[in-house]
Amino acid sequence: MSHSLAGEPPSAGRRAAPLTTAAYSAAEWGLLTTLPGRVLVAAASAGPGRPARDVAAGLVGLDAVAAGRASDSDLVRAVVAAIYARHDNAAAPTGGLGNLADLPPACRAAVRVLRRRADPADSAAYRQWVESVAVRVCRSAAPDPAGRRFLDRLGGALDLR
Known part of the structure; x- marks a missing residue:
């Protein structure tokens, strides 16, 4: 695998739009392409015992995506391209984006799809x-115990712990 700088054209042999998206159903692809935004919203949202993050935290999350x-x-890369294409051509789906309770099950569903x-x-x-999107958002504000618990639960739901 090769490294390139953002904005640099793909190197020889590296596809700009991978063919792997055909391996996923529309529902599976929808889950994989909306999950980063859902994580960003959840990490930046105020929740029980958590202070609201500011606009700068949201921008940090967008940069992480x-x-x-x-x-x-x-x-x-294909997921990021799909996210940008969706936002360039149509409104993003809003259902459940900010529902923190739905996030762990969505993460576990994504892990099953990926397996x-x-x-x-x-x-x-992936x-x-x-x-990393959530980590960057949570760390952009003063670290707090609720943010650490959120990251721990997220890491567990993503099967990273």
Whole structure:
């Protein structure tokens, strides 16, 4: 796998839009492409015992999502491309984006999809990237115990712990 800088054209042999998306049903692909945004919203939202994050935290999260463009993983790059294409061409789905209670089951469902369909390296890269979105948002504000618990639960739901 090769490294490139964001915005740099793909190197020879590296696809700009991977063919791996065909391996997923529409529902599975929808789950994989909406989960990073759901994690960002949950990490930036106020919840019981958690202070609201500011706009800067949301921007940090958007930057973390965009950082997936430079991933070595075809899957992560394809998900980022789909996120940008959706936001360029249509409104993002809003159902359940901010529901913190639905996030762990959605993460576990994504892990099951990845186990069935993805290359193990792509699966690991996707799960680590999604977690990195939350980590960057939570760490952009003063660390708090609730944020650490959120990250621990998220890491468990993504099968990273």
